[in-house]
Structures are given as C-alpha cells and as structure tokens.
Amino acid sequence: MKVAVIGIGGSGSAALRFPAKAGHEAVGFEQFRPGHDRGSSHGHSRMIRKTYPDPFHTRMMAGAYELWDDLEREAEESLFVRCGGITFGPAGDPKLEATRRSLEEAGLPYERLSREESATRFPAIDIGLGSEAIYQAESGFLRATRCVLAQARLATAQGARLHEESPVLHLEEQGGAVLVSTASQTERFDAVIVTAGPWMGKLLAPLKLPLRTALRQVIYAGVTRNEELFQPDKLPVWIEEPSEYYGFPADGEMAGIKFASHDAGMDFDPDRKDRPVMAGHVERAMQHIATRFSDLSGEVIASQSCLYTITPDEHFILDRAPGSKRIIICSGCSGHGFKFTILLGKLAADMAASGRHDESTLPWSLSRFD
Ligand SMILES: Cc1cc2nc3c(=O)[nH]c(=O)nc-3n(C[C@H](O)[C@H](O)[C@H](O)COP(=O)(O)OP(=O)(O)OC[C@H]3O[C@@H](n4cnc5c(N)ncnc54)[C@H](O)[C@@H]3O)c2cc1C
Known part of the structure; x- marks a missing residue:
C-alpha cells in the first residue's frame, strides 16, 4: 500500500x-x-490521564498508554513523566463523581483525598475549602x-x-x-x-x-519559595472542576509551573501570522492560580499560544x-x-x-x- x-x-x-x-x-x-x-x-508538556468522566475515553486510553510506552522504548528517550494526577473540586461535583464512576467501571485504582490529605501529600497546592480530590497514579505528562x-x-x-x-x-x-x-x-x-x-x-x-479553531494560552508562573514542592515527585498534574483550570509540576525544561484554562479562548484563523497574548485572560488566570498556590511570585515567566480544533461535542x-x-x-x-x-x-x-x-x-x- x-x-x-x-x-x-x-x-x-x-x-x-x-x-x-x-x-x-x-x-x-x-x-x-x-x-x-x-x-x-x-x-x-501535555497531560496524559485515564481519568475521564466518560467510560469510553477511559477505556480507549488503555490502548494509548501501551503505544506511548512502546514509543519511549523505541525512541530510547524519556517522553512520559509519570508524576500522578489529581482531579479536584467541590465534594459531589458531577464531573468528579462521573470520573470516579468511570475509573471504577474500568477497574482502575484511585484514591479519594480530603483537602487535608491532599495538602499532606502535595503541600504546594491547596484544593480549597469543601473540596476533595481523586488521585490516579498513572497520570502524568508527555513531552x-x-x-x-x-x-x-x-x-x-x-x-x-x-x-x-x-x-x-x-x-x-x-x-x-x-x-x-x-x-x-x-x-x-x-x-x-x-x-x-x-x-x-x-x-x-x-x-x-463541524470544526472550529480557537486560540488558547498557557502561562508559566514563577515560584518564589519551596521550589522542591513543585517537582514531579511532590506535585502531580492537576485539573480543577468546575473551573477547568489545569496545570503541571515543574517540567525541568522551563522555569516556573505551567497552567492554563481549558475554557477561555477566542475563535482564530490558523493562517494569521501572529499568535496574540490575551492580556485580560492572563490577568484573570494569574489571580485564580494564586488562590491555589501560595508560593508563587506573581510573575508571568512566559505565555505561549496554541490552537484548539473543536467539534461540537x-x-x-x-x-x-x-x-x-x-x-x-x-x-x-x-x-x-x-x-x-x-x-x-x-x-x-x-x-x-x-x-x-x-x-x-x-x-x-x-x-x-x-
Ligand atoms: C494550549 C493547549 C493545551 C493542550 N493541553 C493538552 C493536554 O494537556 N493534554 C492533551 O491530551 N491535549 C492537550 N491539548 C490538545 C492537543 O495538543 C491537540 O489536540 C493535539 O496536539 C492535536 O494534534 P493534531 O495532530 O490534530 O494537530 P497538529 O499537531 O496541529 O498537527 C497538524 C499539522 O498539519 C500541518 N498541516 C496543516 N495543513 C497542512 C497542509 N495543507 N499541508 C501540509 N501540512 C499541513 C500543520 O502544519 C501541523 O503540523 C492542548 C492543546 C492546546 C492548544
């Protein structure tokens, strides 16, 4: 062929x-x-996880994991950082509950952490009053x-x-x-x-x-103290519900920690030469991240743009x-x-x-x- x-x-x-x-x-x-x-x-970095609120995507990820493992072996290069991951939000949040059910249906192990338990394991991040987290050890990020x-x-x-x-x-x-x-x-x-x-x-x-193209921003936020708590052995990848902010531990390649909002962005023509930074968005995102991490400096180390291609569902x-x-x-x-x-x-x-x-x-x- x-x-x-x-x-x-x-x-x-x-x-x-x-x-x-x-x-x-x-x-x-x-x-x-x-x-x-x-x-x-x-x-x-791109997050990899089996923690989907629908069982279909959780199931399909099993095949993807095998292929990423094969690629790493064949490329003889470290491409997948296995740091674990949490999805957190107000106890009883519908997406959190659906993710838990999905993991159970797939027979995948996970842990349910209270705010205090999460703080003991991952001291850099505060998941917030009245929140709980689902921890899954197989999550991480791909380079x-x-x-x-x-x-x-x-x-x-x-x-x-x-x-x-x-x-x-x-x-x-x-x-x-x-x-x-x-x-x-x-x-x-x-x-x-x-x-x-x-x-x-x-x-x-x-x-x-049925596709539209949209611009999204990722931000690297500076860390001012306790840098060791932001390393992949102390901070997992994280997703916050229902805000849809998500982020990563230090990736070892850029200073600071990367985070973004899955939600906020604007429709965008991919042939446009520029990839503008959405100023208001960066400000709002920095305000939000400060509520989760108390050791950040408030400095935006870098801001990068990237394109989503989105179907209606x-x-x-x-x-x-x-x-x-x-x-x-x-x-x-x-x-x-x-x-x-x-x-x-x-x-x-x-x-x-x-x-x-x-x-x-x-x-x-x-x-x-x-
Ligand atoms: C900010 C951001 C954060 C994200 N975070 C995550 C995450 O944490 N986890 C996750 O799983 N996913 C994440 N995603 C989504 C993920 O990155 C994308 O879904 C994925 O990379 C899409 O890959 P693709 O191959 O479809 O597109 P691309 O990687 O963009 O590939 C398309 C390629 O086609 C080429 N091309 C286009 N037209 C032509 C042509 N006519 N002739 C020749 N070449 C052409 C382009 O130049 C391009 O190289 C994120 C995306 C963004 C933007």
Whole structure:
C-alpha cells in the first residue's frame, strides 16, 4: 500500500510511523517543519490521564498508554513523566463523581483525598475549602514536541519519505487512487490520512466539517519559595472542576509551573501570522492560580499560544471522508487530544490498510453529526 499523511503534528507523526513500520510505502507532507509552534502539538508538556468522566475515553486510553510506552522504548528517550494526577473540586461535583464512576467501571485504582490529605501529600497546592480530590497514579505528562520529533524521526528511519515545507494544496479521489498536489508535484496514493489539525476545515472546505479553531494560552508562573514542592515527585498534574483550570509540576525544561484554562479562548484563523497574548485572560488566570498556590511570585515567566480544533461535542473525528473509501479524516482533538494522538494515528493507519472501520471507534465517526 502507498499511503500519504497530510500534516505531521501529533496525530500525523504517529500516522506516518505505523505504516512505515509495517513495511508500507508512507509519504508525509508538512507545510512547516515537524516540531513547529504554529499548530497544536508544540511545547514541553501535555497531560496524559485515564481519568475521564466518560467510560469510553477511559477505556480507549488503555490502548494509548501501551503505544506511548512502546514509543519511549523505541525512541530510547524519556517522553512520559509519570508524576500522578489529581482531579479536584467541590465534594459531589458531577464531573468528579462521573470520573470516579468511570475509573471504577474500568477497574482502575484511585484514591479519594480530603483537602487535608491532599495538602499532606502535595503541600504546594491547596484544593480549597469543601473540596476533595481523586488521585490516579498513572497520570502524568508527555513531552509534546519531543514526541512529535521522535515519531517523525522513527518513521523516516523506517523508510517513510517526509516532504517538509510542502503544503498540500489539493487532494482528489480519481480512478481508484487519491491525487495529492503541492505547488511542485502531484502524486498518486492508495489511501490518504488527513491530520491537518487547525487547518482541516480549510484543506477540506467542501466537506464543511463541524470544526472550529480557537486560540488558547498557557502561562508559566514563577515560584518564589519551596521550589522542591513543585517537582514531579511532590506535585502531580492537576485539573480543577468546575473551573477547568489545569496545570503541571515543574517540567525541568522551563522555569516556573505551567497552567492554563481549558475554557477561555477566542475563535482564530490558523493562517494569521501572529499568535496574540490575551492580556485580560492572563490577568484573570494569574489571580485564580494564586488562590491555589501560595508560593508563587506573581510573575508571568512566559505565555505561549496554541490552537484548539473543536467539534461540537468535543469528541474526536476518525472516519472516512463522506463518499470516499480512501480518504481518512483524523482530527477535532478539541483541546484534550494529544494523549490520544498516537492511538488515533495508529487507528487511522489501520483503517487505511484494511479499508475497514474499527467498531470500537464508532463514537468518533462523522455520522454522529448528521
Ligand atoms: C494550549 C493547549 C493545551 C493542550 N493541553 C493538552 C493536554 O494537556 N493534554 C492533551 O491530551 N491535549 C492537550 N491539548 C490538545 C492537543 O495538543 C491537540 O489536540 C493535539 O496536539 C492535536 O494534534 P493534531 O495532530 O490534530 O494537530 P497538529 O499537531 O496541529 O498537527 C497538524 C499539522 O498539519 C500541518 N498541516 C496543516 N495543513 C497542512 C497542509 N495543507 N499541508 C501540509 N501540512 C499541513 C500543520 O502544519 C501541523 O503540523 C492542548 C492543546 C492546546 C492548544
């Protein structure tokens, strides 16, 4: 089989590696260079966890964990920091309860911590009066840019061809093949996997995919004292409900601690040259984080922008393009998809090779939006 992968970000770097590994002819097209900072998969950390409020995502994460472990072994590089994770909020919060039920249904171990118990284990963070936490030891963070680069490197080492700085301008199914065109060439493929992230809607405009693109901000906040309490052995990754703020321990690569809001952002054209910092948002976020961490200096060490590609139900899309057997769409990671990208890439590659849709992924099919 000869397969093209369009967009070598989180999902595309995985989608390129698996067919190359299986001995297929795999060709990747990336409009910039793998590891660039204009899409969704750059930076030092992305949270990985099985703690989802719905059992489907908790179940699917089991497969993703195995693939991340394999990647780390094959890349001979530390890509996954296993620091554990807490989800916390007011006792009885519906999402907290749903997450607990989901873990129980999957038979996964977890601990329920009161505010005092959490403070004893993780002294840097105060989860707040009347709150409780769910601790799950398998959570942690992935070193995002390094994961993309490792997968692209392994794919090419296994025989994939990678066209960098080669935006795909057009693709078209014709006579039992798909023609993929850049400014300099048109090539025929048996199957094409489109993993264009924030650019999906533009590249596949005629399909009118239910996707919107939005700008999000992450902030690195300075720590003024007790720095040892912010290391991954003392501070887990954390999610606060219902505010949807989340954050990380010190990642060993940037000073301070990274945190963000899943919620606050604005619709954004990915072709815009700038990636503006939303000033009001940074101020509000710094005020919020000060209520959770008393050892912060109040200084914003860095603020980075990143793009979400969002579906109406915030679940992913993994499916054939309507009316096509050979074009596979893999996108809509909706701000929580990095941990799944390796699984999505593998499933897309399997779909390209077999021509079949794995039933376990039906909740990600396009038909749910009919
Ligand atoms: C601020 C922020 C925080 C996040 N935090 C988390 C987290 O903690 N945990 C988590 O699991 N997820 C998180 N996510 C979500 C996650 O990072 C994304 O869902 C994921 O990275 C999406 O990967 P992708 O492959 O779909 O897109 P991308 O990685 O953006 O890849 C798309 C690629 O396609 C290329 N491309 C586009 N069009 C073309 C074309 N025509 N020709 C050639 N190449 C093209 C682009 O240049 C790009 O490289 C976060 C996202 C953001 C923005």
